[in-house]
Amino acid sequence: MKRPSARSTLGNGLQVVAVEAPGAPLAEIRLVVPYALTDPREAPVRERLAARLGTASTTRDRQAVADRTADLGAELSTVVTVEQLLLSVSVLSEGLPGALELLGDLLVRPAYREDELPSPVRRSVAGHVPAAGPRTVLRRAVLTHAFGPHPLAAEPAPAPPSPVTADELYALHRRAVVPAGSVLLVMTGAAPDHVLQLVTEHLGPWTGGPSGLVLPPFRRAEPTPGRLALQHPGAGQALLLTAGPAAPSTDPGHAALHLARLVLGGHSSSRLTRRLRERHALAYAVSADLRENAAGSWLEIECAGAPGTADRMAAEVGDVLRELADDGPTPRETERVRRYAAGFTRFALATRAEEASALAGFVARGLDVDWLPEYAEALGAVTHSQVAEAAAGFLQPARTLTATIDDTATIDDTATADDTATADDQEGTAR
Amino acid sequence: MHPAVHPAVGPAVHPAVLTRRLGNGLRLTVEPDAGPGRGLVAVALTVAAGGDHDPAGRHGTAHLVEHLMFPRGTDADPDSDRDGHIGRVEGAGGMCNAETHRDHTVFHTVAPADALPGILEGEARRLLEFAPSDAAVRTETEIIGEEIRGAVGGGRLWDTAYASLHPGSRDSYGTVAELRHATAAEALAFHRAHYTAGAMALTVVGDVEAAWVAERVAELFGGVPAGPARKSVTPAAAPAAPGSIPYAASGVALAHPLPDAVSERDAYLAHVVLAELLGRGRLSRAVRADARYRLTAASIHCGYYGQWLATAAPDLAMVLLGRAPGTAVGEAVDAWREILRETADAPPSDVEHRRAVNALLVNCHRHADSLTARAVAHGRAALLFPAEDAAGKDAPGKGAPGNGPDALPGQLARVTPAEVSAAARRLLTAPYGVTELVGGTQ
Numbered sequence: 001m002k003r004p005s006a007r008s009t010l011g012n013g014l015q016v017v018a019v020e021a022p023g024a025p026l027a028e029i030r031l032v033v034p035y036a037l038t039d040p041r042e043a044p045v046r047e048r049l050a051a052r053l054g055t056a057s058t059t060r061d062r063q064a065v066a067d068r069t070a071d072l073g074a075e076l077s078t079v080v081t082v083e084q085l086l087l088s089v090s091v092l093s094e095g096l097p098g099a100l101e102l103l104g105d106l107l108v109r110p111a112y113r114e115d116e117l118p119s120p121v122r123r124s125v126a127g128h129v130p131a132a133g134p135r136t137v138l139r140r141a142v143l144t145h146a147f148g149p150h151p152l153a154a155e156p157a158p159a160p161p162s163p164v165t166a167d168e169l170y171a172l173h174r175r176a177v178v179p180a181g182s183v184l185l186v187m188t189g190a191a192p193d194h195v196l197q198l199v200t201e202h203l204g205p206w207t208g209g210p211s212g213l214v215l216p217p218f219r220r221a222e223p224t225p226g227r228l229a230l231q232h233p234g235a236g237q238a239l240l241l242t243a244g245p246a247a248p249s250t251d252p253g254h255a256a257l258h259l260a261r262l263v264l265g266g267h268s269s270s271r272l273t274r275r276l277r278e279r280h281a282l283a284y285a286v287s288a289d290l291r292e293n294a295a296g297s298w299l300e301i302e303c304a305g306a307p308g309t310a311d312r313m314a315a316e317v318g319d320v321l322r323e324l325a326d327d328g329p330t331p332r333e334t335e336r337v338r339r340y341a342a343g344f345t346r347f348a349l350a351t352r353a354e355e356a357s358a359l360a361g362f363v364a365r366g367l368d369v370d371w372l373p374e375y376a377e378a379l380g381a382v383t384h385s386q387v388a389e390a391a392a393g394f395l396q397p398a399r400t401l402t403a404t405i406d407d408t409a410t411i412d413d414t415a416t417a418d419d420t421a422t423a424d425d426q427e428g429t430a431r
Numbered sequence: 432m433h434p435a436v437h438p439a440v441g442p443a444v445h446p447a448v449l450t451r452r453l454g455n456g457l458r459l460t461v462e463p464d465a466g467p468g469r470g471l472v473a474v475a476l477t478v479a480a481g482g483d484h485d486p487a488g489r490h491g492t493a494h495l496v497e498h499l500m501f502p503r504g505t506d507a508d509p510d511s512d513r514d515g516h517i518g519r520v521e522g523a524g525g526m527c528n529a530e531t532h533r534d535h536t537v538f539h540t541v542a543p544a545d546a547l548p549g550i551l552e553g554e555a556r557r558l559l560e561f562a563p564s565d566a567a568v569r570t571e572t573e574i575i576g577e578e579i580r581g582a583v584g585g586g587r588l589w590d591t592a593y594a595s596l597h598p599g600s601r602d603s604y605g606t607v608a609e610l611r612h613a614t615a616a617e618a619l620a621f622h623r624a625h626y627t628a629g630a631m632a633l634t635v636v637g638d639v640e641a642a643w644v645a646e647r648v649a650e651l652f653g654g655v656p657a658g659p660a661r662k663s664v665t666p667a668a669a670p671a672a673p674g675s676i677p678y679a680a681s682g683v684a685l686a687h688p689l690p691d692a693v694s695e696r697d698a699y700l701a702h703v704v705l706a707e708l709l710g711r712g713r714l715s716r717a718v719r720a721d722a723r724y725r726l727t728a729a730s731i732h733c734g735y736y737g738q739w740l741a742t743a744a745p746d747l748a749m750v751l752l753g754r755a756p757g758t759a760v761g762e763a764v765d766a767w768r769e770i771l772r773e774t775a776d777a778p779p780s781d782v783e784h785r786r787a788v789n790a791l792l793v794n795c796h797r798h799a800d801s802l803t804a805r806a807v808a809h810g811r812a813a814l815l816f817p818a819e820d821a822a823g824k825d826a827p828g829k830g831a832p833g834n835g836p837d838a839l840p841g842q843l844a845r846v847t848p849a850e851v852s853a854a855a856r857r858l859l860t861a862p863y864g865v866t867e868l869v870g871g872t873q
Contacts (some may be wrong), residue, residue: 024800026793066712070786075793090793237580267526269518278503281573284581304581336522343524347471347541351800 002370006192008200012207013180016199017369018192019359021352027096027188028089028352029103030360034181035085036215036294040154042172048164049112049172050080054087056111065106072098082152083215083293084364085177090353096188097198104202107177112169134235138405141230146223146243146401151215152295178209185360185369187352215294223298228403229310235407238310240317244299244400245393246290249367255378256390257290257299262337263329263387264288264320264395265301269336271320276303282313299394310404318397325395328388338379345376448835449641450813455657456629458813459648460835461641462805472547472637473802476538476554477810480625482603483533483663483744489613491575491605492621494531498571499563499618500538501529516557523549531603533735534663534744537810541803544638548647554633555651561622565615576607588684588868589736591676592749595864596686598671627658632814636806660814668745673760673865680727681870683763685750687863689733692743693816696834698857699739699746700842701850705858706733706748708779708787708851709770717770725766727753740839743815748858751868760867768859775855778848791843799836808836 004020037046054076056062069076073092078085091099132140143153184203186195223243247254265272265288272286286303305313329337349355349372362371449461485492504515520527525542542550582604590602633652635644668688690698714729733739733748752763779787798804812818818833 024796026796026800063712067782067786070711070789073789073793075790090797092789092793092796267521269514269521277574278570281570281577284574284577305577306580336518339524340521340526343543343546344526346469346543347526347802350469350471350541350802351797353797353800 002373004192005369006196007369008196010179010200010204012204013178013182013209014203014206015183015363016196016203017183017185017359017363018195018199019185019187019356019369020189020192021187021355022189024352025093025189026352027091027093027099027186027190028356029087029091029096029099030089030183030185030356031087031103032183032185032360032364033085033087033177034083034211034213035080035176036083036213037151038213038216040151040156043156045164045168045172046176047080049169049176050078050085052112052169053078053085053110053173053177054106056113057105058109058111059105060102061111065102068098068102072102074099074102086357086360088353088357093188093190096186096190096195097202100186100198100202104206107203107206110170110173110177112166112173134232134237134239134405134407137232138230138239138241138403141228141405142241142243142401142403145226145228145403146298147218147220147296150218150295174208176211176213178211179203179206180209181211182209183360183364185356185363187356187359217294218296221296222399223401225397225399225401227314228401229314230403230405232405232407235405236307238305238307238313238404238406240301240303240305240310240313240402240404242299242301242317242400242402244301244321244395246292246297246299247394248292248297249290249365249375253386253390254290255375256382256386257394259334259337259341259379259382259387260324260329260390260395261288261290261299262341263333263391264324267337267340271324272301272303272317275316275320276305276313280312280316282306282309282316299400307407310406314402314404317402321395321397321400324391325397326392328391329384331384334384334387338382341379342376345372345379447641448809449645451645453628453649453653455653455655456627456659457648457652457655458632459645460632460634460809460813461639461644462634462636462809463639463641464636464802464805469802470544470638471541471802472544472550472635472639473539473541473806474547474550474554475540475632475634475636475803475806475810476558477632477634477807477814478536478538478626479534479630479660479814480621481532481534481536481663481744482601482605484621484625484661485601485605486617486621489609489617490601491603491607491610492613492617493536493625494575494603494605495568495571495610495613496618496621496626497529497531497536497538498575499567499622500557500561501527502557502560502563503567516553519549519553520546525550532742532744533603534742535811535815537807539803539807547635547637547639547644551635551644551647551651555655558626558652558655561619561626563615563618568613568615568618569611572607572610572613575605575610579604579607588676588678589749591674591866592684592686592864593735593747594671595674595684595866596668596670596688596747596862597745598669623656625661626655627660628652628655629658630660630814631655632810634806634809634813636802636809663744668862670862670864673867675867675869678868678870680868681754681756682728682868683750683752683754683760683767684866684868685752685764685767685863686866687748687750687858688861689739689746689748690857692740692746696816696842697846697850698854701846701854702748702858703733703739704784704787704791704843704846705774705851705854706731707791708783709774711787711790713774714770717766717773721766723762723766724755725758725762727755729753729767729770740811740816743811754870760865764865771855771859774852775859776852778852781848784848784851788843788846792840795836795840795843799839805836812836812838 006018008016072095075090077088222245276282276286283303283305288301451459501516523546527540529538692699718726731750754763812834816834
């Protein structure tokens with residue numbers, strides 16, 4: 001569904017999108033700032049800034065910001081992904097001008113005082129890196145083996161002996177929290193032109209950038225295939241994670257791959273769910289997702305089962321991939337996932353909050369704010385043979401890295417692929 | 432200091448809600464809320480049967496029956512014409528799921544509006560043709576085992592806290608060792624006993640025509656056997672001796688009973704506002720101001736698993752206190768009671784009160800913006816939280832149900848600072864459960 005919208009780039013480089021969405025008495029604001037972790041040594045400052053951004057300015061202390069937020073009927077939150085800082089505000093409609101004024105204050109006049117930093121940031125155990133859980137260990141191993149060394153797959157740097165200082169936070173704010181390269185989306189019942197005026201008034205004084213904080217591409221565009229079998233005593237379960245080849249969302253073949261992925265594991269009637277959950281009760285849930293960021297794109301299967309079942313899950317996943325790659329989906333499966341995908345593009349964004357976040361994400365990735373309805377049309381035009389071709393090309397087990405981590409002493413750490421991975425020398429999160 | 436915005440207690444404008452009871456007792460709520468251009472519909476089937484209704488020795492039967500309400504097709508053949516329930520929903524472009532709570536189970540579906548005829552037929556079919564096989568019972572039991580393994584990975588803090596207030600209570604997931612002895616006949620018996628029309632509410636929200644829905648529901652669901660909801664045994668709060676569980680950090684979990692969400696709704700909501708008010712700064716300020724440094728952190732979470740008005744079963748507010756080294760459990764509890772006494776002794780200022788209510792209103796509006804959440808809220812309102820002026824009325828009616836999602840903002844806005852203060856006094860005087868959190872052991 002295309003909504004009325006207006007788009008503008010302010011003089012400071014901030015891309016602004018105002019989307020008109022009548023209904024709930026709320027306005028949704030999303031600010032997407034490039035914020036990729038390009039140097040693991042910066043992780044502590046990066047995390048602390050994200051936690052503190054939006055809590056105080058030089059004109060309002062923490063309590064004043066909290067009080068003003070409450071007076072406006074607003075809720076402000078910050079989320080950090082592997083490549084972005086997302087600042088979200090939900091506010092009662094009549095509070096929109098005040099919320100934009102507050103946002104401008106927090107961005108232009110941030111206040112980071114060392115005495116406000118909570119005790120964890122003081123890093124009392126210098127040089128200590130908390131032990132990663134099995135899920136993190138597995139993800140680091142997969143990314144490193146599949147794509148080679150990369151900030152996403154790097155271990156966190158040991159904490160330096162000194163705490164994060166306010167000066168470090170101000171320096172990173174000046175470098176990273178800047179309008180050029182950032183996207184601001186406002187979704188509300190007000191006319192888009194009026195909203196653009198409000199944004200220009202309150203965020204026009206914000207300056208700086210672009211920061212250039214984007215993820216470098218993976219060394220390899222396609223994952224190195226193979227089989228990794230890791231152990232993690234005490235994990236309490238067996239985990240499976242794969243990395244297979246994929247096409248980016250801007251690729252003409254993406255829609256066909258998307259449908260093939262749905263047949264594989266993207267919904268409750270998928271092949272993987274039928275096989276692993278319903279036939280063998282090996283896992284409560286199994287998913288197949290297309291991952292994409294500036295580093296690259298890949299197909300990821302993920303599931304968890306009882307301890308000792310890692311090899312069995314890996315074998316079943318391999319069989320399902322092979323069957324789909326060799327024989328393709330049935331015409332009926334293709335039609336089912338096409339209808340499912342058409343519905344999903346609508347109900348996945350059924351709330352204004354979800355829609356605002358999604359649309360801001362599209363714009364930040366360089367896509368049009370109306371990308372989703374256009375993509376839905378593309379899904380409708382994909383032929384069954386194109387889906388079968390995508391399955392044959394992308395779902396081959398021989399092109400997929402299958403990694404597991406198990407909780408049994410009986411399983412050997414047998415990495416059979418090119419560069420043997422171990423459970424404790426790799427790092428990375430893709431979400 | 433800042434001019435406060437008047438809270439937007441008025442909901443989005445929704446056309447009249449149709450409420451009706453079929454001859455067999457099934458409650459129907461239809462809200463024709465198109466949402467501009469949405470073209471979607473959400474359906475919720477709420478059944479007054481949950482974990483508290485599990486038979487002795489079969490902990491998890493309600494959860495198992497919930498799973499069995501999603502019958503499979505001939506899943507060995509992906510090209511089979513016999514799709515299961517989920518396959519039919521997804522094939523129509525929708526998705527569906529279910530949740531088993533202590534006192535009810537809710538099945539919810541969202542789909543393109545033109546799929547509604549098939550969605551309603553599917554709901555009626557799985558109710559009227561419920562006939563699981565022993566093989567399906569075995570498979571779903573194993574799947575539930577995997578579900579539990581994933582869900583309780585982070586510990587059982589909420590269930591432990593609840594049991595500290597209601598000794599002997601059990602969660603709604605179940606116990607696989609008991610379910611492994613369950614049979615299809617037992618599941619069928621549970622279904623026949625509890626999935627009766629009088630114990631159900633069907634809710635349809637979205638881009639629909641209410642009159643057509645009402646007519647079609649009467650045709651499809653008129654054959655559901657009549658029968659009242661079976662009451663579960665409601666445990667009175669009777670705290671046990673303090674227990675302990677491993678936890679990431681040393682602390683205490685306190686379980687405070689909440690007022691009955693039906694008969695004392697105003698008092699229940701006053702506790703919700705109290706929790707928001709405390710969580711918005713009073714707790715952290717009190718922790719910092721404590722000259723004896725007894726606590727490292729404090730938080731309060733209203734409603735079982737942090738969800739308030741999600742059940743009509745006895746509900747709780749959980750308080751988590753981080754204990755400073757050397758602080759005994761009793762000292763931490765004393766510190767908490769001192770914090771609570773401040774609000775009990777003096778109502779919050781109007782400004783502080785309004786800020787807490789504003790924060791709750793934003794969450795209410797965001798939640799009510801979801802079609803599925805609206806459908807579930809209407810179902811709970813009809814079945815679990817009947818408003819006093821609507822209770823017992825079986826006649827067709829129009830207008831928003833008294834405790835539906837659009838009524839909540841107004842009800843929250845009516846809570847007064849004096850009622851919040853009274854809620855704090857009530858927490859101070861009522862019995863509560865204590866669980867020691869043993870740090871560094873998880």
